[in-house]
Amino acid sequence: MNLHIIIDWKDIDPNWKKFGKKNDLDEIQVFRFRISKNTDWILGNKGMLSQKESEKLARIVREEDKNTFLASTILKKILCGYYLGCEPQSVEFEMNEFQKPKIKNQENIHFNTSHSGDWLIFIFSSNPCGIDIEKINPDFDYPSVLKMSFHPDEIDFIQKSKQPEEQFFKIWTIKESILKAEGTGLMDNLNELNTLQDFAKLPDNTDPWHTKSMLIEGVYWCSVCFKNASAKMKFFEI
Ligand SMILES: CC(C)(COP(=O)(O)OP(=O)(O)OC[C@H]1O[C@@H](n2cnc3c(N)ncnc32)[C@H](O)[C@@H]1OP(=O)(O)O)[C@@H](O)C(=O)NCCC(=O)NCCS
Secondary structure (H helix, E strand, C coil): CCCCEEEEEEEECCCCEECCCCCCCCCEEEEEEECHHHHHHHHHCHHHCCHHHHHHHHHCCCHHHHHHHHHHHHHHHHHHHHHHCCCHHHCCEEECCCCCEEECCCCCCEEEEEEECCEEEEEEECCCEEEEEEECCCCCCCHHHHHHHCCHHHHHHHHHCCCHHHHHHHHHHHHHHHHHHHCCCCCCCHHHCCCCCCCCCCCCCCCCEEEEEEEECCCEEEEEEECCCCCCEEEEEC
């Protein structure tokens, strides 16, 4: 797999600050939103949905999934509206061929989103970026998916680890964040992507992806993947 990636294995322990509506794209800005604590707010903003989005909402069966869809759709519009300096309802999106959303006719504002359990998270940057969050699920039959999606070195590392489930979910989010930054989502040969390899030994002229991981509340791994390594990363609670 021909991807140039620098993985930062030192995890970030973010200081999540209240979002002050400072949409500074010289920074990489990461947002988190706790869905269950904000259901009244989410339902109160249902009116921001387009006709098509309302129809999609009506087709979702589980209450929890409805709230996640609503929160994601509303916040995507609000946050993109901040960055563009326009009303949330007027933000238009388009998808790439793999369904990654972007702001229509806008190449300078990049974002990505992910949700797991109670958390919805976003990353915004002036360059392409990806984000993935997964709740560590000790009951998940992780050995059954290792061969298909993980490199033999990663499998060895996970199996020898003292906390194999935790390492599995961490590496999973790293790989997903890379796929989501690339915009492909799925990749057939994911088991050829070796996150343990020393990707830093690259020719000088390459523009690699960078990843960083963080543990949220001790049970969610979240990884971000981005291009502009010199940019400050800021973390906001919505
Ligand atoms: C898009 C994909 C990455 C979704 O992953 P997921 O974990 O189910 O969902 P997440 O919550 O992380 O992300 C969903 C968001 O990703 C965004 N998204 C959709 N397609 C995307 C794509 N191709 N690239 C990047 N982002 C995408 C959307 O904004 C979506 O949220 P929304 O529908 O509320 O707008 C999907 O292609 C997938 O299931 N990939 C699996 C790849 C795999 O096999 N991984 C093995 C483990 S390493």
